[in-house]
Amino acid sequence: xxxxxxxxxxxxxxxxxxxxxxxxxxxxxxxxxxxxxxxxxxxxxxxxxxxxxxxxxxxxxxxxxxxxxxxxxxxxxxxxxxxxxxxxxxxxxxxxxxxxxxxxxxxxxxxxxxxxxxxxxxxxxxxxxxxxxxxxxxxxxxxxxxxxxxxxxxxxxxxxxxxxxxxxxxxxxxxxxx
Amino acid sequence: xxxxxxxxxxxxxxxxxxxxxxxxxxxxxxxxxxxxxxxxxxxxxxxxxxxxxxxxxxxxxxxxxxxxxxxxxxxxxxxxxxxxxxxxxxxxxxxxxxxxxxxxxxxxxxxxxxxxxxxxxxxxxxxxxxxxxxxxxxxxxxxxx
Numbered sequence: 001x002x003x004x005x006x007x008x009x010x011x012x013x014x015x016x017x018x019x020x021x022x023x024x025x026x027x028x029x030x031x032x033x034x035x036x037x038x039x040x041x042x043x044x045x046x047x048x049x050x051x052x053x054x055x056x057x058x059x060x061x062x063x064x065x066x067x068x069x070x071x072x073x074x075x076x077x078x079x080x081x082x083x084x085x086x087x088x089x090x091x092x093x094x095x096x097x098x099x100x101x102x103x104x105x106x107x108x109x110x111x112x113x114x115x116x117x118x119x120x121x122x123x124x125x126x127x128x129x130x131x132x133x134x135x136x137x138x139x140x141x142x143x144x145x146x147x148x149x150x151x152x153x154x155x156x157x158x159x160x161x162x163x164x165x166x167x168x169x170x171x172x173x174x175x176x177x178x
Numbered sequence: 179x180x181x182x183x184x185x186x187x188x189x190x191x192x193x194x195x196x197x198x199x200x201x202x203x204x205x206x207x208x209x210x211x212x213x214x215x216x217x218x219x220x221x222x223x224x225x226x227x228x229x230x231x232x233x234x235x236x237x238x239x240x241x242x243x244x245x246x247x248x249x250x251x252x253x254x255x256x257x258x259x260x261x262x263x264x265x266x267x268x269x270x271x272x273x274x275x276x277x278x279x280x281x282x283x284x285x286x287x288x289x290x291x292x293x294x295x296x297x298x299x300x301x302x303x304x305x306x307x308x309x310x311x312x313x314x315x316x317x318x319x320x321x322x323x
Contacts, residue, residue, distance in 0.1 A: 027305075028298070031302070035308050107255075114253070122320055125323065133255050
C-alpha cells in the first residue's frame with residue numbers, strides 16, 4: 001500500500017488573529033490628521049462638520065468612514081497573515097460601527113439639548129464645539145471599539161478551547177492515577 | 179476663532195511626557211553604562227521591549243482625563259472622552275502585563291511583538307491626547323468669549 005500523498009492532505013486554514021496595534025496605528029494617524037485640520041483650518045473645518053450635522057448626514061458619514069476603514073484594516077491584516085476571515089469578525093466589524101455611530105448620535109443630541117437648555121453665554125459656539133468633539137470621538141470609537149471587542153472575543157474563544165483540550169487530558173491523567 | 183501659536187502649548191506639555199518618560203530613562207541608561215565602564219548602549223527599542231511604553235501612555239491618559247473632567251464640556255462628552263482614553267491607556271498597559279506574565283510563567287514571549295504593540299498603542303494615546311488638548315483649548319476660548 002502506498003503512502004498518502006502529502007499534497008492531498010487537507011491543510012488547516014488559519015483564521016485572522018487581530019492585535020490592537022493594527023487599528024491603534026490607523027486611529028493615531030487619523031487623530032494626527034484631525035489635529036492638523038483643527039490647527040491649520042480652525043474655522044472652515046469646524047464649519048464643514050457643523051453643516052453636515054445641520055443637514056443630518058454627519059452620523060451617516062461617520063458610519064460610512066468607520067465601516068470602510070474597519071473593512072480595509074481587517075482585509076489588510078488577513079492578507080498579511082495569509083489567513084481566512086471569520087464570520088465572527090464580519091459580524092463584529094459590520095454591526096459595531098453602526099451601533100457606535102447611532103449611540104453617539106443620541107449622545108450628541110443629548111449634549112446639544114443639555115447645552116441649549118442651560119443659561120450659558122455663546123450657545124452657538126458651544127454647540128459647535130460639542131459637535132466637533134463628538135465627531136472626533138465617534139471616529140475613534142467606531143474604529144477602535146469593534147477591534148477591541150473582536151480581540152476580547154478571540155481571547156475568550158482561545159481560552160475556552162484551551163480549557164476544552166486540557167480537560168480530557170486531565171481526566172485521562174486522573175483515571176490513570178487510580 | 180483663529181489659530182495662534184499659543185494654541186500649540188499642548189505640544190510643549192505633551193513633549194514633557196516624551197522627554198521625561200522616554201528620553202530621560204534612555205539617557206540615564208547610557209549614563210549608567212558610562213559610569214560603570216560598560217559597553218552597553220541600549221536603544222529605546224531595547225529599553226522598552228517589554229511594553230513599558232504602555233505604562234507611560236497610561237500616565238499621560240490619566241492626566242488628559244483629569245483635564246477633560248475639569249472642562250466645561252457637557253457630561254456626555256466628558257464621559258465619552260474619558261472612557262475612550264481610559265480604554266486606550268489600559269490596553270497599552272496590558273501589553274506590559276501580558277509580557278510580564280509570559281516571562282514569569284516561562285511561556286513564549288516575543289519582545290519584538292511587545293515593542294510593536296506598545297509603541298503603536300502609545301502612539302494612539304499620545305495622538306488622542308493631542309486632539310483632546312486642542313479641543314479643550316478651543317472650548318475654553320469659546321466659553322470665555
